Amino acid sequence: LIVLKSVLGVQAKGETSRIYEVINFVGEPVIALLIGVFLCLLLPKRLNKDMLSSTGWVGKAIKDAASILLITGAGGIFGTVLQMSGIADLLGNALQDLNIGIFLPFILAAALKTAQGSSTVALVTTASIIAPMMPSLGYDSEIQKALVVVAIGSGSAMVSHANDSFFWVVTQMSGMNVKTGYRLFGLGTSVLGITGAIAVFIISLLFT
Incomplete structure (x- = not known):
């Protein structure tokens, strides 16, 4: 997402569109990393308290x-x-x-x-x-x-x-x-x- 934002930012200088605004938002490092965290939560078969503990x-x-x-x-x-x-x-x-x-x-x-x-x-x-x-x-x-x-x-x-x-x-x-x-x-x-x-x-x- 970060790379996509950078590439589109170079190619779309001076242009504004709804798609570019969305990519510009999700391509922010903090937002992109947050999305990555949420995607990681989908990896285990089941979410439980144990994975949040110090041993999880x-x-x-x-x-x-x-x-x-x-x-x-x-x-x-x-x-x-x-x-x-x-x-x-x-x-x-x-x-x-x-x-x-x-x-x-x-x-x-x-x-x-x-x-x-x-x-x-x-x-x-x-x-x-x-x-x-x-x-x-x-x-x-x-x-x-x-x-x-x-x-x-x-x-x-x-x-x-x-x-x-x-x-x-x-x-x-x-x-x-x-x-x-x-x-x-x-x-x-x-x-x-x-x-x-x-x-x-x-x-x-x-x-x-």
Whole structure:
């Protein structure tokens, strides 16, 4: 439903119809997930109280998801505090003075991601800070702008740890404990981000 809404939204810009309004409504993430929950209730042959208990499949699902939802909410609150405090702008201006080139968006995104856990917040915040700086940094061509986007994406993938809801999704669903999650998933995301940054730097040397 979400994909259908996105596809129709691109193709039906400026157009309004009853069908599109319905798809636009049911394609909202919250509504689509709610529909999915109701459909899941149709899977068992019989609905009873046992499935809602802590030992039932609904209860177990809630137990697995509860900590992830709480951590996601806490991370979102912390991310909002960072945005409202202006520390991201201060960090961006400080890094700009270091003249580190294409590593600027990477380091800024990595710092924000590591601090508050949300890749989305890191992406949006870094992009809003870097965008006004791009002319002064010399990122004018299309390929330079594309490299900045990839650098921000690489930074937002860095160091997934306990304040990242995705960390808990991976560790809990795979049966890893926190220590193993740090060693495997946390280190893996760090390697992913650093590899992306190095690739962006090499490409920037070739095309800029």
